[in-house]
Amino acid sequence: MRRYGPAVLLALVGAAILRVSAFSELYLRYVQPGLRPWLVVSGTALVLLALAAGVTARAHHGHEHAHGPRVAWLLTLPALALLLFPPPALGSYSAEREAAQRAARGVGTFPALPAGDPLDLTLGEFGSRAVYDSGRSLRGRTIRLTGFVTRDADGTWYVTRLLVSCCAADASTAKAEVRGADAPAVDTWVTVTGTWHPEGALGSDAAWPPVVDAASVRPVPQPDNPYEKR
Structure with missing residues (x-):
């Protein structure tokens, strides 16, 4: 044989x-x-x-x-x-390995967002607008974000997504801190509906990660494609 x-x-x-x-x-x-x-x-x-x-x-x-x-x-x-x-797909462990080393990539205005609330955004787009958009296009909008749960040792928790250009090997992290709602179990997939909570100066370390004040947090199944395109 x-x-x-x-x-x-x-x-x-x-x-x-x-x-x-x-x-x-x-x-x-x-x-x-x-x-x-x-x-x-x-x-x-x-x-x-x-x-x-x-x-x-x-x-x-x-x-x-x-x-x-x-x-x-x-x-x-x-x-x-x-x-x-x-x-399995990459999850909270992979997301937490990436250090939050983010320099200002250039503050400026972004294209107008579609009308209607709640507005579905990717974690990547939400983060970019929250940290770098001088037009503050997120202000006053109800947004909806979907990702998996990650958590810090102090209890702060995030809705998180991994961004890829080609494959899982080049993944980077997009996340938003969630306030006003109890944290589900780590790696649970959720949809968070709420409003942007501005923090820090545009393009600064204090503005990252962006914050969302949650009105609701709903568990959802993991999507077929768990990643966002970078």
């Missing part, structure tokens, strides 16, 4: 990639939606290579003996784990 080791390993990795990309939305935990076709092509190619490797190994059976340590079969364990137990 050792001669089939490479084929099995290729098949497991290919099947794992196809499972998260072709047959589910799990790939959104790791990469942007636009990369799905490339994942499907990669997974399919690996499965086809596995079939070719298996045919080649069978054709050579009886002509030569397979060599190599049996421990090489242990390489199939990570691939099998990926197939059966895909890693």
Whole structure:
């Protein structure tokens, strides 16, 4: 059976990639939606290579003996784990690892917001407008933010989202401090409805993270795509 080791390993990795990309939305935990076709092509190619490797190994059976340590079969364990137990999306631990090192990126006016309240905003857009918008476009608006719960040791809690450009490896954090409501459990997904609470001078460290006075906090399911695009 050792001669089939490479084929099995290729098949497991290919099947794992196809499972998260072709047959589910799990790939959104790791990469942007636009990369799905490339994942499907990669997974399919690996499965086809596995079939070719298996045919080649069978054709050579009886002509030569397979060599190599049996421990090489242990390489199939990570691939099998990926197939059966895909890693979860990044959460509070990843968000809290990023230091709040934010310099002023240029204070200025932002485009007008759509009419109507409550206004659904991403955490990234809310943070940008709260910290850098000299037009104070958030003032007097009821906003709605969706993300997962993170919390400081002193009990301060945040609605948080991870921003990605390409994949989970380049994730950065967007969050808003929530006041006026009890904190749900860490990593719970919630929708917070409330109003912006100005803090600090525009573009300053004191303005980050932005603050929202909550009128309501509602638990929601984790979205298929847990990340925001940076």
